[in-house]
Amino acid sequence: MKFGKEFASQMVPEWREAYMNYNNLKTLLKQILIFHRRQTRLPDNHVNSRPAPPSKAASLKRRVSLFRAFSGLTSRYGNNSPKEDKEDEVILVSAMQQADEEQGEDVQSYQTVFLRSSEEGGDLELVFFRGLDHEFNKVIQFYKSKVEEVVKQADELSQQMDALIALRIKVTNPTAAAAVAAAMSPFINRTNTGSIPLEVIHEDQQPKRTEVAKGYQMASLEVLNHVKVNVAPETPITTMKNVFKSLNPNLHFNKSEVKVAEEKLKQAFIEFHEKLRFLKNYAFLNQLAFSKIMKKYDKITSRNASGAYMKMVEESYLSQSDEVSKLIERVEAVFIKHFCNGNRHQGMDTLRPKAKRDKHRITFFVGCFFGLSLALTVAIIVSVHARDLLKSQGRTQYMNTIFPLYSMFGFLVLHILMYGGNVYFWARYRVNYSFIFGFKPSTELGFKEVLLLGFGLSVLTLAAVLSNLQMELDPQTKSYKTFTELLPLALVIVVILITICPFDIFYRANRFFLLVCLWHCICAPLYAVTLPDFFLADQFTSQVQLLRNLQFYVCYYGWGDFKHRNAETCNNSTVYDVLFIVIAVIPYWIRLLQCIRRWNDGRDSTQALNGLKYFSTIVALVTRTIYSQKGGIAFKVISASTSGFATIFSTYWDLVMDWGLLSRNSENPWLRDKLILPSRSIYFIAMVLNVILRLAWMQTVMDFRELPFLHKNALTAIFASLEIIRRGIWNFFRLENEHLNNVGKFRAVKSVPLPFSYEDGYKNL
Known part of the structure; x- marks a missing residue:
């Protein structure tokens, strides 16, 4: 690996701007190299060659010097070191005192005087030493x-x-x-x-x-x-x-x-x-x-x-x-x-703490589970086609009962895979997500570990789906097999037990971290809000359909409807309809309470506006749900207007406040002054996608609920998946903006509250 790449990889990400700009100085040297090639008429394809030496003796002398022991960083030049001939002097370096307007005091700076500026190409070398002095004084x-x-x-x-x-x-x-x-x-x-x-x-x-x-x-x-x-x-x-x-x-x-x-x-x-x-x-x-x-x-x-x-x-x-x-x-x-x-x-x-090692067995199992997921998906498609299940009389009943049970795991798997992609790109572009989230050293999950969890859950879910493709009642018992009907519930219990397992398996540190953040969200606003807390709450706002499916689990299995695959108890219950609205509002209500707590702690008016954004979303969500249940022109107009206002407000907040984009006077037009991704077009594509995916609510207002070839629950699952994808895109740019804020303030370590506070004016001497 070249030193430039090694140098960049060893930097503290939040201090990157404070390091010597090695690439810029290397570019200046490349200009000097091009000038010397033109002077000596060397071909342009000799990129790594150096200018021809003036003589054979000088060439031999420099070649021998390549084999000398290195003494650059630790050696000291004393009186015993050989003195150079003044005729061979190239630079003179001196220290001087300069006034610092920001600190109001004199600071020492170093200046290099280039003694060969009169020679051909000396102006290029002079620019190089000026840049070198600037970098050294900055450091x-x-x-x-x-x-x-x-x-x-x-x-x-x-x-x-x-x-x-x-x-x-x-x-x-x-x-x-x-x-x-x-x-x-x-x-x-x-x-x-x-x-x-x-x-x-x-x-x-x-x-x-x-x-x-x-x-x-x-x-x-x-x-x-x-x-x-x-x-x-x-x-x-x-x-x-x-x-x-x-x-x-x-x-x-x-x-x-x-x-x-x-x-x-x-x-x-x-x-x-x-x-x-x-x-x-x-x-x-x-x-x-x-x-x-x-x-x-x-x-x-x-x-x-x-x-x-x-x-x-x-x-x-x-x-x-x-x-x-x-x-x-x-x-x-x-x-x-x-x-x-x-x-x-x-x-x-x-x-x-020791550096985290990349384990080959994780890569192996990720590949195995991914292959199994593909194989099970193909098996399900073949089974549906061979048994002609799409034309079965029990298809509608299956989509109304079993499909919501398994689609919940589909939402969860998709969210995990999107997070795995986020982790991969955060690591690739050196966004310090481990520090931002506050993980303990060497406990953060890499993208392979996240994909392992996602594909592992995918295998379990697809295997359960394949074994539960029974569409018709048993003609003798007039019921479905109890074992296969209980598979979704068993899968939920397994996931919950793994999440709360106290043993040091399945990434216990991360599971405990997730549970703590979840508890803080539930108890909002009684805990001080940190970034992991509101970040997790934002994820739940994009998983409203998952929460509603979880509510369906409780009703479907709690009232025993699973025995006959009938959801009439849930569909005909007024309490269920009310909870259907409450469940969807809970994530936004948590974010509203978190904004109130952050405003109370810091008196930041921005948090008050953020809370207003979530309140407008709650109003829009309630009116849309009531319209979907009761219909009517009045509710349609109200839901359309409130949803339109909430969408515009939320989209503006995503792009400007969360992503830090749409800046008029920026060095990058309509973007930030500092960007991490190499291509600016990616930011514009992400903004357009965010706006389009934000409009998924229109399918409810415009009665676009069912297609001839697609069941309404399948259509709902598609739009819910689009919202999860939008959240995954949001996650990357939200954390990128947070990382750049830390870089701007050179925050590289966590600020830990100290246990004791001394009285004012008291000094322990």
Whole structure:
């Protein structure tokens, strides 16, 4: 793999704009290469060849230099290094102070003076070094800002650790506070240089009491008088107490508070350590990129400028700063000591989770299940054709009862497959979906795992359909076989049992994550709304027909209609008709409550408008359902007008707010300033498809419910599938926009709420 691709693959996706623009500098070098070819009259197809050397001796000298040991990133140029002849000098690099208008202070920047600008083609090389300086100064400024940020966070975590240690001492053994503190406390340096964040002293390096009195101070219980605890778990009950201001935020000094505080602080350390690793990798990759680009420059121009430039790079803050490395060591030491009982192996496994490996057996089973699905589909078609089931007298009864039962699984399989496609394209275009959704490290499902679940469920469903293609009653018993009639119910029970299975099988971490998000949706607005919560609720708004089919399951099997394959109990029930409307409204009602909660938490007027959008959809859905049940010109006009307003509102919201498109003054006309997909036409195609698929509701208003060759339930299933496809397209662009927002704010790690908050003006020294 070429370095450019390797460099891009190792970047932190949210920091991509802050990395050295290697491709742009490589393009400038290509222009210099083309100029040299024209000067030496080399053919244009010699892309990888370098200009002819001036002499045979110089050629031999450069060829020998290819076999020298690399010393670019770690070597230091001291007084003993050989001095270059000033006549061979190509560049002079100097540091200068410039005023930064945004920060209001002077910042150090580097400028390269190209000494051969008077030569032919020197203007191209001058442009290259200007671009090189711009990239290097950008990298330096970003790295400095991030180092200052992590140092402040380290100081805050140190204060959090002081409060945690004091709380541990208070709860476990208050009478032996001094002894426990000597064994567990992270000592704070009180030298003239100030406190060192996250400084820890190991058991074998404990200072004596006299040394403690001179240079160190142990964490005392006094800090508990100046902190408030934030360890109360967020539940519907605590939310209601907060509404009525009845929740006491003070410490009660019990073990449950210690446990919750430890978990929160442990997660904060994990995220902080990940950020430090990102920052260390950022510095290394950029130094390597500057080394590579300068070697390419030397190769193309036959000059020797990389030594001088890399000397400047190695003497800069990017290479000389060791704050990040020290912080990584201190974080690891504190984490191992205080959260893993000194078990280094356990601590490092937690802080540095192993990369997820691609298992070949998953690929194998995906192929097997896909092949089985195709084979079962062909078998069903052949069976229907051979037995001439389409002309059977029981066809209508089958479509009214059995088809809705199995079509529910078809909707679910289609949604899973669309999500698998989303995951594939998110990974391909480096949309950090794992970070955005908040999955635990190495637990997110790749597209192959998602397809495995989808095709696996598809095989079970198609096998059940094939075994339940009985259209006529048994002439002797005047009923259908109980076993085959219970297959859909058994399939539902199997799916539910797998979803709630407590054992570590079938991707337990993801199932638990899904159940937590589902519970948050059910309890809306009693939980703070996160992106996974409203993202899942949006998926349910596109699965209204699935929820209605689930309602049919309860009625069909609960009242025993399955014995005679008759749905008269459901169709003739007024309660069923009312629940038919309520079930469809529930997903939109959840989204409305979530918008109200987000507006209350952030006072964002945008969320109020978003809630209005879902309210308009609820009104449109109710009027359409009533019209489909009762008919009438009045309901037809009302349903058409409310549906038209809701469709226009929702389409505009999708394109502008969720996708960030339709920007007039954008660099890409009517699109965003930044795009991930290489072709702009894909965005316009997606917008057109979104508008067309949004109009699927018109089939209800225009009485377009049944075709001569297609049953109305089959037509309903087709339109429901189109809505699922629209949601799958929406998913990609919605998360792409979220990813670009994170990129714009350089958010690469999760923000974890800390367990303790200090009083204003109090500093633990």
